[in-house]
Amino acid sequence: MTSFFSNIWLLAKKELADSFSSSLLYVLTGFFSLLMGWLFFNYLVLSSEMTAGTLLQSVFNPIFGNMNFIFLFFAPLLTMHSFALEKRQGTLGLLLLSNLSHIQIILGKFIAIVLSTIFMLSFTLILPLILSFAGYSQWALIFTGYAGIIFSICCYVSVGIFASSLTDNPVISAVISFCILMGMMLIVLSANASDNPIVGEILSYLAIPFHYEGFVRGAVKSYSLVYFVSVTGFFLWLSERSLESRNW
Amino acid sequence: MPNSTEAIGLVGVSKAYPGINALTDINFSVSRGKVHGFLGPNGAGKSTTMNIITGLLHESAGTIRLMGQECVPSERKKLIGYLPEQPPIYPQMLVRDYLEFVAALHGQKTTNAKNSVDKAVASCGLEEVLNRMIGNLSKGYKQRVGIAQALVLGAEILILDEPTVGLDPVSVTEIRNLIQNLKGEHTVLLSSHLLHEISLVCDDITMINHGKLVATGSLKEIEQKFSGAERFTLKADQFNQEIRQKLKTSLDVDSEQKNDLWSLQTNKKIEAKKLLAFLVEHQADVVEFYQDKTQLEDVFKQAMKKEMQ
Known part of the structure; x- marks a missing residue:
């Protein structure tokens, strides 16, 4: 069991080193932090009363909503190289011939990218910290908001990894993952438009925002956890199938 | 096994x-x-x-x-x-x-x-x-x-x-x-x-x-199997048309001039000493004579040709 995780960490460490030595992560982090800071400032100025309840509703809820939306674009960029580049530079064979199983390779890459995005997110922790000086103290809601965004990111990254396993072209990979993610976001429109309440409920359940919003409001439902874990697991499993198909 | x-x-x-x-x-x-x-x-x-x-x-x-x-x-x-x-x-x-x-x-x-x-x-x-x-x-x-x-x-x-x-x-x-x-x-x-x-x-x-x-x-076995042609290089003062003709009719060896050397080639198995004896017998005034080593490239081409056929 230890060897299972140490193999995953071996690859994750290397992937993290690659990410932190590439300019892409820093450019995206800089852009993301700047955007979040600017949005935070604007929402704060627009907020009429500075009470804990209104700050949550008029500042943090939209901030978390925007974060989720931005990662819809960032996740394909962060994941597009994961397998596409390995194929292009001929190193995928090196990994496939190693002691690592397919699932260990996929999890190694998944963990590294999720940790990279957590690094990006960590800069936004300064926002609630600033408000804490003004007396804001609803930390549980901030915690569930961040938990929700991390669960969403896990879904996005798993989709991106799957898309990257299908092609050796990073741009095509980014486009595929963006289309899948956009589709998962837009399901909510079909849910709203549906006349049949059961179909509407089912479609709502399949849409990421439906579950994410619960986390932001502090209403963490067990079915939302099941949804995030299932979607992430499903796309990681598809990635494994995609790697396996190379043997044949 | x-x-x-x-x-x-x-x-x-x-x-x-x-x-x-x-x-x-x-x-x-x-x-x-x-x-x-x-x-x-x-x-x-x-x-x-x-x-x-x-x-x-x-x-x-x-x-x-x-x-x-x-x-x-x-x-x-x-x-x-x-x-x-x-x-x-x-x-x-x-x-x-x-x-x-x-x-x-x-x-x-x-x-x-x-x-x-x-x-x-x-x-x-x-x-x-x-x-x-x-x-x-x-x-x-x-x-x-x-x-x-x-x-x-x-x-x-x-x-x-x-x-x-x-x-x-x-x-x-x-x-x-x-x-x-x-x-x-x-x-x-x-x-x-x-x-x-x-x-x-x-x-x-x-x-x-x-x-x-x-x-x-x-490598030797493959060369033997696929070496379609035997090649020799000759430098001789009297290697005239008559000798070349006899060489062709008697031993089925083709000759082609390359600068002051002659390239002799046959698709049949022939020993170098037999060919040399023929040239000496017909007074070609041999100055230089050696068998060309079969190149792997020739073997490869020959093998591919046979496979295609």
Whole structure:
């Protein structure tokens, strides 16, 4: 069991080193932090009363909503190289011939990218910290908001990894993952438009925002956890199938 | 039947994709400690065969033996060091870090990994570039790093797919010397388009075309089997039209002038001394006469031609 995780960490460490030595992560982090800071400032100025309840509703809820939306674009960029580049530079064979199983390779890459995005997110922790000086103290809601965004990111990254396993072209990979993610976001429109309440409920359940919003409001439902874990697991499993198909 | 001197054995190996047979009934074996050349034109199925032997691809039919034991793909990948046509290198990594990473990928613990990396570095002459970024190295050095990663595993069997492709003549010689040094300690299956290189390095060869085996055996056996023409070079003062005509009618030898030399060629087996005796008897005033060594390139072309027929 230890060897299972140490193999995953071996690859994750290397992937993290690659990410932190590439300019892409820093450019995206800089852009993301700047955007979040600017949005935070604007929402704060627009907020009429500075009470804990209104700050949550008029500042943090939209901030978390925007974060989720931005990662819809960032996740394909962060994941597009994961397998596409390995194929292009001929190193995928090196990994496939190693002691690592397919699932260990996929999890190694998944963990590294999720940790990279957590690094990006960590800069936004300064926002609630600033408000804490003004007396804001609803930390549980901030915690569930961040938990929700991390669960969403896990879904996005798993989709991106799957898309990257299908092609050796990073741009095509980014486009595929963006289309899948956009589709998962837009399901909510079909849910709203549906006349049949059961179909509407089912479609709502399949849409990421439906579950994410619960986390932001502090209403963490067990079915939302099941949804995030299932979607992430499903796309990681598809990635494994995609790697396996190379043997044949 | 498997034998103790066999490092790699392919028995009836086939690979089929929907609508196409990439490999059909491939049978050959590679002896331990030898360098075995693997030849074939582009698209012949060399890389597919090599990928199957390493376990990267699964065969549709047939069996593969390594060190006399029948092995499934997951077992094969642990027993073979593999350098694909494109060296599997991470350009942003330092040479040492990369080789240690490869050793760790194959489950070697820190001390063992360090030892095997040091050994591979010494074998491939990488001491000078150990702390340099791979992306900044010359193509020759990148290829050496690729061979070093195949050695790090410590496997007796090495499969090298076109290790000299795209290299300058100096680097080609260096890689050739490196492969020759590996002989004995390692069994090497080597694919290359440089037939001259193959003839210099390899003991045995296997040729495939259109996914089918054309020939396999020692270099000498293959040369004998496929050397379609015997060639001689002659320098003579009186090699006139009359003698050339007689040579053609009596011994079926064609002659062609190249500067002040004559190239004599026949598709029949003929001993050099018999031909020389004929020339002396007809007073051609021979100054220089020798038999041209059959080039592997000729053998290869002849084999491919026969296979096509």
